[in-house]
Amino acid sequence: MEYPLESMEPRALWGYFLALSRIPRGSGNEAAATAWVADQARALNCPVTRDAAGNVLIRKPAAPGREAAPATALQAHVDMVCEKNEATVHDFLTDPITVVRDGDLLRARGTTLGADDGIGVAAALAVLASPSIQHGPLEVLITVGEETGLTGAKALQAGCLRAANLLNLDSGKAGFITIGCSGGLDSQAVRPVALRAASPGRSAWRLKVGGLKGGHSGGAINQGRGNAIQILARALWALMPFDWELAAVSGGDKRNAIPREASALLFLEPGREPRLREAVAGLEAETRAALGAFDPEVAFTLESAAPAVREVMRDQDARAVVAFLFTAPHGVIAESPVIPGLVQTSTNLAKVATSEGAVRVAMSHRSSVASSKVAVADRVEALAALAGFTLGRGEGYPGWQPDLESPLAQRVSAVHEALFGKPMAFRATHGGLECGLIGEGHPGLRMVSFGPDMWDIHTPDERVSISSVAQFWTLLGAVLEELASVPPAGA
Ligand SMILES: [Zn+2]
Numbered sequence: 103m104e105y106p107l108e109s110m111e112p113r114a115l116w117g118y119f120l121a122l123s124r125i126p127r128g129s130g131n132e133a134a135a136t137a138w139v140a141d142q143a144r145a146l147n148c149p150v151t152r153d154a155a156g157n158v159l160i161r162k163p164a165a166p167g168r169e170a171a172p173a174t175a176l177q178a179h180v181d182m183v184c185e186k187n188e189a190t191v192h193d194f195l196t197d198p199i200t201v202v203r204d205g206d207l208l209r210a211r212g213t214t215l216g217a218d219d220g221i222g223v224a225a226a227l228a229v230l231a232s233p234s235i236q237h238g239p240l241e242v243l244i245t246v247g248e249e250t251g252l253t254g255a256k257a258l259q260a261g262c263l264r265a266a267n268l269l270n271l272d273s274g275k276a277g278f279i280t281i282g283c284s285g286g287l288d289s290q291a292v293r294p295v296a297l298r299a300a301s302p303g304r305s306a307w308r309l310k311v312g313g314l315k316g317g318h319s320g321g322a323i324n325q326g327r328g329n330a331i332q333i334l335a336r337a338l339w340a341l342m343p344f345d346w347e348l349a350a351v352s353g354g355d356k357r358n359a360i361p362r363e364a365s366a367l368l369f370l371e372p373g374r375e376p377r378l379r380e381a382v383a384g385l386e387a388e389t390r391a392a393l394g395a396f397d398p399e400v401a402f403t404l405e406s407a408a409p410a411v412r413e414v415m416r417d418q419d420a421r422a423v424v425a426f427l428f429t430a431p432h433g434v435i436a437e438s439p440v441i442p443g444l445v446q447t448s449t450n451l452a453k454v455a456t457s458e459g460a461v462r463v464a465m466s467h468r469s470s471v472a473s474s475k476v477a478v479a480d481r482v483e484a485l486a487a488l489a490g491f492t493l494g495r496g497e498g499y500p501g502w503q504p505d506l507e508s509p510l511a512q513r514v515s516a517v518h519e520a521l522f523g524k525p526m527a528f529r530a531t532h533g534g535l536e537c538g539l540i541g542e543g544h545p546g547l548r549m550v551s552f553g554p555d556m557w558d559i560h561t562p563d564e565r566v567s568i569s570s571v572a573q574f575w576t577l578l579g580a581v582l583e584e585l586a587s588v589p590p591a592g593a
Contacts (some may be wrong), residue, residue: 236586274557331453346369352366
């Protein structure tokens with residue numbers, strides 16, 4: 103059965119999406135795609151400005167008779183996550199995405215599709231091209247670097263938008279409207295450790311914790327999964343009677359990922375191994391029982407090691423390091439009082455590394471409440487001081503505090519109800535969104551986010567529902583017309 107791409111509705115939106123899919127646009131490599139976006143806007147006689155970061159801002163005058171309406175901004179990010187299946191041959195710097203239609207689903211052949219957020223970009227361009235939508239003054243903001251730390255939104259000039267309302271088009275669940283997100287702040291704790299020679303006659307062993315699920319520290323922090331660093335630290339603490347000497351401890355990968363693996367390089371007195379193995383097996387069984395179905399594959403391994411140097415941390419330094427890793431907070435700190443089930447504040451004990459006579463620990467804290475994010479960093483700093491670490495922190499990025507009474511969200515939901523017979527479900531994310539940063543630079547700007555149904559974004563299984571894109575387009579047009587009508591009293 104052939105499913106031609108050309109027949110997909112709405113034609114204009116899909117035309118832009120398919121054209122954009124031909125242009126490589128991984129994060130950091132957006133120049134050709136942003137130039138293409140600017141060209142499309144100019145071809146429609148819409149003025150374009152670009153900033154140093156590469157963000158594109160387009161303006162379109164109101165439809166006749168709607169000039170007095172408040173301006174609305176449409177916002178989407180042009181960059182995409184580049185992931186492919188191992189067997190797929192694809193160069194994300196040069197090759198177009200091969201788009202495949204499968205019934206109502208659109209996917210790519212062996213790679214990410216880039217519907218996140220190519221659909222948002224295509225929808226915004228299709229609005230610029232639309233002769234029929236009766237919108238007020240329009241702004242279209244296309245950002246770069248969203249998938250790698252919101253770098254485009256971070257670089258945005260405060261006050262660059264004139265709009266009163268912003269519709270962020272970077273959402274993957276039809277029928278839902280996003281009204282809030284978390285802010286983030288990173289901390290790094292550093293402690294110098296004095297080294298000495300390992301005691302004579304000792305042998306080296308590597309104790310590893312692995313097999314954990316990990317996951318994104320925004321989306322998975324409340325799912326009960328094990329933290330490899332914390333589990334390893336707990337084991338080292340419990341194994342103190344074995345009088346280990348610690349050479350190095352390491353684990354974790356990215357700041358926004360729950361660590362799946364961690365290991366420690368230990369020196370042990372001869373003859374200790376059999377009893378240690380027993381103890382490690384006991385700890386493994388205990389940990390597995392405690393994590394249960396949340397993380398059933400957790401595994402400890404103890405293997406002989408042959409390090410190039412026989413240096414270990416001074417005892418008091420090793421103990422302080424292990425104590426800090428064991429006690430440093432990880433997980434949910436507070437739930438949202440506004441949206442049931444939403445995490446309001448959390449922290450991720452993300453990464454530990456030993457090198458050049460120092461142990462470095464990276465942590466990332468999140469909250470939709472700015473002061474709570476700082477409070478977690480302060481708490482870690484206090485603990486760090488007790489253990490002889492010094493703490494540095496990043497600049498962080500702001501959150502977007504959810505407001506169930508948001509008049510913009512109420513209006514969008516009412517339009518949805520009039521069109522499709524049911525109101526939208528209000529949601530917020532514990533991840534970061536560009537709205538947090540845009541809102542910080544535009545006090546008073548009302549924002550919501552919505553989009554069509556997508557699944558498994560950021561993976562080669564990414565797919566989008568063609569029919570839900572059509573509904574999204576209908577909703578978007580109707581919302582723009584609603585916002586260009588006389589605002590309701592009191593709003
Ligand atoms: Zn996105």
